[in-house]
Every structure is written in C-alpha cells, then in structure tokens.
Amino acid sequence: MAISFAGAFAGHDKALEFRSARAAILANNIANADTPNYKARDVSFDAAFSDEMKRLQLQGTNDRHFAHAAESDVSGDLLYRNPEQPSLDGNTVDMQREQAEYAQNSMQFDTSFMFLDRKISGMRKALTGN
C-alpha cells in the first residue's frame, strides 16, 4: 500500500494554511478597531471546507483513469460579520469577539500543527523502524 502525503495529512496541511490566512483577517479586524466605517470581516470554515469537498480525489480503478489532481487553495469567501452592538462611527469590530476568535483560531492552528507533527514522526518511525 502506497503512502501518500495527501492521505496521511488528512487535509491538516490545508487547515494550517486556512488558519494562518484567517489569523491575518482577524488581525486586520483588530487593527481597524478604531477605523470609522470599517466593517469586520471573517471567512467561513464551512464554505472553505465545502469547497475542498468538491475537489476530493476520485478513486482510480484503472491505469487509464485520469488522476484528478486535488489542487486546492483555501479561498473561502470573505464575509461581513453581523454586529451585535451598533456603534456611532459605523465600525462593526467587537474587540472581545475578535480576540476570542483569534485565540480560538490559534488554538485550532496548534491542533492541526500537532496532528501534522505526530503524523510526520509516525511516518519517520515507520521508515527507520526504531
């Protein structure tokens, strides 16, 4: 049985990409917390995930089947956040919420990172045999 990196990583490499891109968007929200008329933005993981699902690799049962290249870039649509408390200057950044989302996002980044790290050390263990 052939080991493929794509199979072994189970999308966690893409998840890292998504998490770091989302961290930049949340950092931008926090940076613009005092900008008048700035609208807070975020990406939806569901949207990015369903985009990924559409690109799932097809099983090749014959040599002449085309290998569907699972080429992907995480590019979920950028959405606008619904403000919970309207502010006078038209800014929709809720600092507490953004900080919480940022903290959660970086925890999820760590989770994906940990998964990848363990997977790589497992593969190395299988290769070296000790």
Next chain:
Amino acid sequence: MSLSNIFTISGSAMSAQTVRLNTIASNMANVDSAASSADQTYRARKPVFSQMMNNSMRDRGWQNTKLDETGAGVGVQVQAIVESDAPLQPRYEPDHPMANEEGYVFYPNVNPMEEMADMMSASRSFQTNVEIMNSAKSMMQKMLTLGQS
C-alpha cells in the same frame, strides 16, 4: 504566507495608535496655550484612521496571499490629522500678557476628559496589537519546528 502579513497589519496598527497617542500628548500639552486671537489659538487635533487596502500595499511592493485579494484589508493607516471645530474658550483676563484690546484671551478647545479617555483607548489598542504580533510570532516559530520531533 499570510502569517507574515500579520506583522505588517499589527505594525501598521501600532504606528497608527502611536500617532493617535502623539496627538493626544500634543493636545494635553497645549491645553493652556493661550493666544490673543481666535486664528492663532491651538485647536485639538485628531487623527483619521482608514483601512489600508491591498492596492496601496501593492504599490509599496508588498505581496499578498490569494485570500487577501478577495478584499480583506491589510492594516490601518492615518489618512489625515484634523483640527477640532469645537468652539474655543474666550476668557476675560485683562491682566494676561496675551490679552487683546477687549481684554479677552483665547484658550484651546481641548477637552482633557475626552483626551484621557482617548489615551486609554489608544494604549489598550496598542497592547492588543502587540499581543497579536506575539502570538503570530509564536505560530511562525512553531511552523519552523514542524516534523522535528
């Protein structure tokens, strides 16, 4: 790599907040700067923040990830520093060396309470951006150790 974008984003926010703190310091320092005419009087200054968009960053040679091209901004910039239109405070002080013919001295329209509240907000925002930058730094350092254990 969008994690390194966070450095420019938080960095721009930190420098914008520094400009804000500077204007506050200038306003507080001039709170009692009297003048003999209305045009010469110091007026409270406020920075106007605006979102830094990709184009302005690209003009300066920054590369962005694909996700950013869909419209996320890349930081904050100080667009202008405006002077407050609030009425000045004329005070009747005939003994003041700056007093005009009618004996009036003009004092700036700086509101110290407002400036103090603004200062707290600016320094909090600055701190938050420092934390964001620190956490992005630890995420990047972690990325470098991928597969080493």
